[in-house]
Amino acid sequence: MSTQIFLASTLYGTATLAAALDAGCFDAADRRILLVSNNAATPETTPAPDEMPGFERLRSRFDDVVSWNETIFPFHPGGWSPRVDDAPMWERYLRLAWGLGDDDVELVVESIQVHPALGVAQIFTDAPLTVYADGLMSYGPTRNKLDPLVGTRVTRLLHLDLVPGLTPLLLTEFGVAPEIVPTQAFTKVLAELADTGAGLPDVEEPALLLGQYLSALGILSAEEEEDLHVRMLTGAVGLGHTRVVFKPHPTAPARFIRSLEQEAERLGVDLTVLDTPVLAEVLYQRLRPALVVGCFSTALLTASALYRLPVARVGTGTLLDRLTPYENSNRVPVTIVDALLPGPDDAEAVAEGRPGLDAEALAALVRAVGFAMQSKILPELRPAAEEYLRSSLDARTRRYFKKRRLTSLGLPGGIPERLAFLPRNATARRVVRRARSIRRSVKR
Numbered sequence: 001m002s003t004q005i006f007l008a009s010t011l012y013g014t015a016t017l018a019a020a021l022d023a024g025c026f027d028a029a030d031r032r033i034l035l036v037s038n039n040a041a042t043p044e045t046t047p048a049p050d051e052m053p054g055f056e057r058l059r060s061r062f063d064d065v066v067s068w069n070e071t072i073f074p075f076h077p078g079g080w081s082p083r084v085d086d087a088p089m090w091e092r093y094l095r096l097a098w099g100l101g102d103d104d105v106e107l108v109v110e111s112i113q114v115h116p117a118l119g120v121a122q123i124f125t126d127a128p129l130t131v132y133a134d135g136l137m138s139y140g141p142t143r144n145k146l147d148p149l150v151g152t153r154v155t156r157l158l159h160l161d162l163v164p165g166l167t168p169l170l171l172t173e174f175g176v177a178p179e180i181v182p183t184q185a186f187t188k189v190l191a192e193l194a195d196t197g198a199g200l201p202d203v204e205e206p207a208l209l210l211g212q213y214l215s216a217l218g219i220l221s222a223e224e225e226e227d228l229h230v231r232m233l234t235g236a237v238g239l240g241h242t243r244v245v246f247k248p249h250p251t252a253p254a255r256f257i258r259s260l261e262q263e264a265e266r267l268g269v270d271l272t273v274l275d276t277p278v279l280a281e282v283l284y285q286r287l288r289p290a291l292v293v294g295c296f297s298t299a300l301l302t303a304s305a306l307y308r309l310p311v312a313r314v315g316t317g318t319l320l321d322r323l324t325p326y327e328n329s330n331r332v333p334v335t336i337v338d339a340l341l342p343g344p345d346d347a348e349a350v351a352e353g354r355p356g357l358d359a360e361a362l363a364a365l366v367r368a369v370g371f372a373m374q375s376k377i378l379p380e381l382r383p384a385a386e387e388y389l390r391s392s393l394d395a396r397t398r399r400y401f402k403k404r405r406l407t408s409l410g411l412p413g414g415i416p417e418r419l420a421f422l423p424r425n426a427t428a429r430r431v432v433r434r435a436r437s438i439r440r441s442v443k444r
Helices: 011-022 055-061 068-072 084-097 117-123 183-192 222-238 254-267 280-287 298-306 317-323 331-340 347-352 357-373 379-392 402-407 428-444
Strands: 001-006 030-034 064-067 104-109 130-133 154-160 178-180 207-210 243-247 270-272 289-293 312-313
Touching: 001 117, 011 030, 011 055, 011 130, 011 154, 011 183, 011 222, 030 055, 055 183, 064 068, 064 331, 068 183, 068 207, 068 347, 084 117, 104 117, 178 183, 183 280, 183 298, 183 357, 207 222, 207 331, 222 243, 222 289, 222 331, 243 254, 254 270, 280 298, 298 312, 298 331, 317 331, 357 379
Parallel strands: 001 030, 001 104, 030 064, 104 130, 130 154, 154 178, 207 243, 207 289, 243 270, 289 312
Antiparallel strands: none
């Protein structure tokens, strides 16, 4: 007997799996289990994927649905992993609890480098792994060094073709081959969800704003995130839109919309705030928005690549500066959106859907950023990164790199070689610290 276990933490990810199954991306199995994980900071107050509107349309692809949260209660999926010595005990427990018996198990997981996917892979130590990506992070490098006992079991990476012509870097250190989930299969699955979600507004061709909960990641403060939403609104208004729908992040607190409502009232804009947790792609089909505005949400690329809707990005410049450390896994998604999509100040590019970079130039940029992020994991990308930085580093592309990072890696664009000794010179560091102390004293 063979059992395939599919781990999903979002409805979008579940839809990706459904599309992959419909397209025949998986061999036949005697049993298919959907293992649902609610990774929200407070899962008790946030609906799990199997509680979202539209899930029942996807349910038929699986024989059983199991909750990972209930399985490991009271631990949180994002913070728990089995101790090495306990892994065999956990496998026996899960085989008993899920009725697996002696079945051959195949795992299909997302975000293999973090929990819960990593923990599940560590429990089923002999199971082959398929990793699927439902967002832009697959185009970036693996965020940290993966245990070879896990990485060498990954047979392939399934991903959506959100950026045509761009090949993922994720897991390439293990020679994992990327495989595209057919776009037609994915849009067909999304079409099944088009009429889900009760109480959606009846607004014709509005500007749709996509909220993200970046303050929860420590990237922005709560006030800065509110200001980001306001900038989305003013950007849409600047492009001539007076009907606006705001889709808040499902885990963001309600207070994050107060400044937005006040600004909408000041500008005389008809603002509708959604309180139904549905996929953005459902709104694309139901509302056919005249414009989609966001920061670096994957939904911006599905709007542009899959539904051919006008899009604009806001706030990516701030994020490129704020993301720390440099190897933060959000860096490549932010870089792609910033380099590819126009801002609301470029009305012509927004209307025409004109990309900022062609596929070849974007691929070269992503390889250079990927090497700068994870030079030890992807050392073979050094020549490509050096070539890009020598030929393409200018006032526009400098935003994607930190001079200190380039210097530490000995890459073009860092501190000139004759001055490279300074960061390692104790006397120079003391002088700099003293100067900073004096400057702070003067300011006070």
